[in-house]
Amino acid sequence: MYYDIIMTGFGGQGIQTISLILALAAMKKDLEVTYLPSYGVEKRGGRTNVYVTIADQEIGSPISNTPSALLALDLIGLEFYQDMLEKGSLLVANTSLIPEDRIRVKEGVSVLKVRINDQAVAMGNPRLANMITLGCFIGALPVLAYADLEAVIGEVIPERLRETIPDNLRAITRGIEIVKETR
Amino acid sequence: MTVKKLTKGNIALAEGAIQAGCRFYFGYPITPQNDIPEYLAKHLPEVGGTFIPAESEIASINMVLGAGASGERAMTSSSGPGISLMQEGLSYLAGSEIPGLVVNIMRCGPGLGGIAPTQGDYTQAVHGGGHGDYRNIVLAPASVQEMFDLTIKAFELADRYRMVSIILADAMVGQFQEPCRLTPEKPIVMPDKPWALRGRQGRNPQLLKSLYLGPGEQEAHNLDLQKKYAEVQKNEVLCEEKFLDDAEIMIVAFGTPSRIAKTAIRMAREQGIRVGLLRPITLFPFPSEQVRAHSARIGKVLVVEMNTGQMLYDVKIAAHKDAAISFYGRPGGGIPFPNEVLAEIRKALE
Numbered sequence: 001m002y003y004d005i006i007m008t009g010f011g012g013q014g015i016q017t018i019s020l021i022l023a024l025a026a027m028k029k030d031l032e033v034t035y036l037p038s039y040g041v042e043k044r045g046g047r048t049n050v051y052v053t054i055a056d057q058e059i060g061s062p063i064s065n066t067p068s069a070l071l072a073l074d075l076i077g078l079e080f081y082q083d084m085l086e087k088g089s090l091l092v093a094n095t096s097l098i099p100e101d102r103i104r105v106k107e108g109v110s111v112l113k114v115r116i117n118d119q120a121v122a123m124g125n126p127r128l129a130n131m132i133t134l135g136c137f138i139g140a141l142p143v144l145a146y147a148d149l150e151a152v153i154g155e156v157i158p159e160r161l162r163e164t165i166p167d168n169l170r171a172i173t174r175g176i177e178i179v180k181e182t183r
Numbered sequence: 184m185t186v187k188k189l190t191k192g193n194i195a196l197a198e199g200a201i202q203a204g205c206r207f208y209f210g211y212p213i214t215p216q217n218d219i220p221e222y223l224a225k226h227l228p229e230v231g232g233t234f235i236p237a238e239s240e241i242a243s244i245n246m247v248l249g250a251g252a253s254g255e256r257a258m259t260s261s262s263g264p265g266i267s268l269m270q271e272g273l274s275y276l277a278g279s280e281i282p283g284l285v286v287n288i289m290r291c292g293p294g295l296g297g298i299a300p301t302q303g304d305y306t307q308a309v310h311g312g313g314h315g316d317y318r319n320i321v322l323a324p325a326s327v328q329e330m331f332d333l334t335i336k337a338f339e340l341a342d343r344y345r346m347v348s349i350i351l352a353d354a355m356v357g358q359f360q361e362p363c364r365l366t367p368e369k370p371i372v373m374p375d376k377p378w379a380l381r382g383r384q385g386r387n388p389q390l391l392k393s394l395y396l397g398p399g400e401q402e403a404h405n406l407d408l409q410k411k412y413a414e415v416q417k418n419e420v421l422c423e424e425k426f427l428d429d430a431e432i433m434i435v436a437f438g439t440p441s442r443i444a445k446t447a448i449r450m451a452r453e454q455g456i457r458v459g460l461l462r463p464i465t466l467f468p469f470p471s472e473q474v475r476a477h478s479a480r481i482g483k484v485l486v487v488e489m490n491t492g493q494m495l496y497d498v499k500i501a502a503h504k505d506a507a508i509s510f511y512g513r514p515g516g517g518i519p520f521p522n523e524v525l526a527e528i529r530k531a532l533e
Contacts, residue, residue, distance in 0.1 A: 020189075021414070023189055023360065024189055027189055027362045028185065032362075033189070033361065033362060034359055034360070034361050035189065035360040035361070036355070036358065036359040036360070037358075037360075044289075044439065051359075058445065059442075059446075060363075060442050060443060060445030060446030060447070060448075060449060061439075061442050061443040061445070061446040061520075061521050062355065062359045062439075062442060063355065063443075063518060063520075064446075064520070064521070065518075065520040065522065066520075066521070066522055139363070
């Protein structure tokens with residue numbers, strides 16, 4: 001296995017959190033992992049682009065322009081990266097913030113369109129959108145299992161937000177369900 | 184089982200410095216290396232160390248000189264513009280044979296440039312910078328684990344040869360995260376430093392200096408330095424040699440481009456193209472002998488760098504005279520992506 005994943009959106013959407021959960025879960029399973037959160041001038045509301053590579057062999061490049069998966073949480077991110085997706089790769093697109101007619105990927109790219117923000121609101125908390133995204137991702141691409149994420153989520157969620165963990169786990173489960181319902 | 188922690192390159196380096204026994208840090212902030220002083224400001228005092236936010240990079244390097252002269256393990260870190268300011272100090276450290284560690288997490292240049300990853304400072308680190316006929320030991324990590332391990336190595340080499348060690352890493356290596364073992368591979372041994380200036384305490388007076396005005400003194404000093412550099416070249420070359428046995432072309436790359444090359448090599452081999460990698464870990468001493476031997480046998484060499492061709496010259500000097508050498512470089516924050524490297528491999532094989 002060799003998965004290079006790009007997650008893109010704007011600061012505050014929780015991309016850093018879910019990418020860290022993914023990276024830690026992979027490490028805990030003794031897989032190779034590289035994790036490149038964006039750095040520099042980003043701040044809340046600014047761009048956030050994260051590269052995570054997970055493999056059962058030595059990882060070369062920590063950055064990719066032919067990713068196995070793109071998680072696009074907003075339109076700017078989608079339009080910046082969607083041309084990089086080649087046949088056989090996966091796009092998870094947040095259609096709460098991305099008009100469907102703006103999704104133009106090559107043939108053979110598997111596209112999962114989810115109104116992620118609306119789904120989070122339906123769960124009673126708009127801040128669960130990132131966890132639903134994470135659930136959608138592992139539901140669509142079997143990189144890691146739910147139990148792998150559950151095992152590390154406590155290391156990522158800060159102490160003061162500890163009571164949100166059950167809701168976050170429910171949101172991951174919801175994401176996995178959405179994939180099943182969609183397919 | 185060794186415990187590994189998901190660690191950022193810069194943090195692994197900073198923790199490596201503490202574990203190597205470094206107790207003095209002097210520096211002035213600049214992206215993309217700010218995690219290093221941030222970490223050391225917090226953790227160096229916990230082990231009795233001294234952290235000084237210096238007023239400039241010129242001050243930083245001269246504080247390293249002072250601390251190093253007293254026999255302590257000392258360091259500074261910066262990026263391109265700050266490292267340029269330090270060049271006079273680096274020359275003085277070399278001239279007075281005072282060990283120290285200088286970390287350059289490279290950002291784009293020339294000038295203030297930009298904060299994206301690049302390797303534009305190869306020539307400055309490996310071939311010069313300051314005045315005079317001197318060398319620095321230059322180590323080029325390509326993983327978070329090497330940021331930790333090579334920092335410890337850098338202090339050991341600096342002390343052994345009384346030279347400055349430079350860690351030369353691009354911003355990608357500084358900023359990305361990987362699982363890392365944050366314990367040394369072997370116990371840290373602090374060497375005796377009879378030359379250090381810690382107060383006379385009954386011994387004969389001694390001096391650390393770079394000014395030699397007597398007839399023939401400066402030439403003799405220079406020749407002594409060269410003898411030392413030749414010894415470093417003979418003893419301390421480190422490189423990774425991968426997939427070279429059956430290779431029809433050899434990539435030479437360090438730092439992030441070497442990682443990218445590994446992905447390109449995997450892609451190439453899936454398509455039946457036999458590509459190997461020579462990754463210099465020490466840039467001085469350069470693995471010239473390895474480049475010569477492999478290039479003589481393989482015949483084709485592709486140098487990949489995140490600059491317009493700086494290590495390329497060292498490869499050309501070292502390579503066998505009949506080797507065909509091509510180059511792919513992306514300067515100013517450009518990334519040589521794996522599929523682009525693969526295209527260059529195909530071009531070189533045509």
